[in-house]
Amino acid sequence: MTTNPYDDIAEWYDDRVRSAWGHPGDESDLLAMLTGLTGDVDGLDICDLGCGQGIVSRRFARMGARVVGVDISSRLLAIAAREESANPLGVEYVNDDAQSLSRLSGGSFDGVVCTWSMADIEDLDSCYRSVERILRPGGWFVFLITHPCFQGPGSRWVGAERVVVDYFAEGFWRSENPDGVRGKVGAHHRTLSTYLNGLVEAGLSLERLVEPCGIAPINASLPDTSKVPVFLAVRSRKT
Numbered sequence: 001m002t003t004n005p006y007d008d009i010a011e012w013y014d015d016r017v018r019s020a021w022g023h024p025g026d027e028s029d030l031l032a033m034l035t036g037l038t039g040d041v042d043g044l045d046i047c048d049l050g051c052g053q054g055i056v057s058r059r060f061a062r063m064g065a066r067v068v069g070v071d072i073s074s075r076l077l078a079i080a081a082r083e084e085s086a087n088p089l090g091v092e093y094v095n096d097d098a099q100s101l102s103r104l105s106g107g108s109f110d111g112v113v114c115t116w117s118m119a120d121i122e123d124l125d126s127c128y129r130s131v132e133r134i135l136r137p138g139g140w141f142v143f144l145i146t147h148p149c150f151q152g153p154g155s156r157w158v159g160a161e162r163v164v165v166d167y168f169a170e171g172f173w174r175s176e177n178p179d180g181v182r183g184k185v186g187a188h189h190r191t192l193s194t195y196l197n198g199l200v201e202a203g204l205s206l207e208r209l210v211e212p213c214g215i216a217p218i219n220a221s222l223p224d225t226s227k228v229p230v231f232l233a234v235r236s237r238k239t
């Protein structure tokens with residue numbers, strides 16, 4: 001079984017998700033924005049890519065979707081499975097690599113959702129091709145990332161201002177904040193054009209972008225997210 005750095009921080013990450021996004025059933029702005037992009041998922045087959053401890057998988061399952069959560073961290077998957085045992089929603093969890101999705105059949109999902117995990121995946125093009133393969137024709141791919149124009153190597157808040165240092169420096173970097181996810185596990189930075197052109201090259205047409213303004217509650221500790229977008233959400237579709 002493949003491991004990744006999240007195995008070392010699984011309990012910490014689980015605590016962080018639960019405190020930031022609230023208890024199951026909580027209506028956070030971010031999840032509402034996500035479902036605004038996916039639309040009604042009742043009765044759909046959904047893959048939650050890089051599902052972590054399963055917060056989004058559970059959310060979609062409660063909305064009537066048949067959900068398969070995929071992740072490469074066996075410890076986060078164990079937390080997700082424990083939650084599924086305690087409160088069954090019918091979510092299936094699979095240990096697989098988003099760059100290949102070799103355990104998932106082609107054309108088997110109406111939608112793929114991915115929250116915060118794209119920056120953890122080294123080979124973006126392989127990931128996009130795998131997503132395209134498992135989608136049915138007309139299926140959507142929605143992902144949510146920290147905004148690549150404002151979050152990258154050296155970027156930081158200075159008072160209420162966001163400073164961007166090295167936007168074009170694509171590759172692995174680690175935030176200087178030891179208490180944040182990106183300080184602990186690092187991230188693969190890409191430009192906005194790399195993210196969007198890669199989708200199109202994989203056969204996924206771009207449909208909608210959302211840059212939330214002043215979103216709560218996850219940003220409560222940040223200076224002013226009504227001036228600079230911290231997140232970017234993207235909807236694309238298999239043509």
Ligand SMILES: C[S@@+](CC[C@H](N)C(=O)[O-])C[C@H]1O[C@@H](n2cnc3c(N)ncnc32)[C@H](O)[C@@H]1O
Pocket residue numbers: 004006017049050051052053054055056070071072073076096097098099114115116117120121122181
């Ligand atoms: C920031 S967490 C996001 C987890 C979850 N989606 C959430 O919203 O809380 C990133 C996740 O991506 C997973 N991951 C990293 N690389 C992966 C890969 N190549 N294939 C599948 N999952 C991967 C990590 O194990 C981790 O659970």
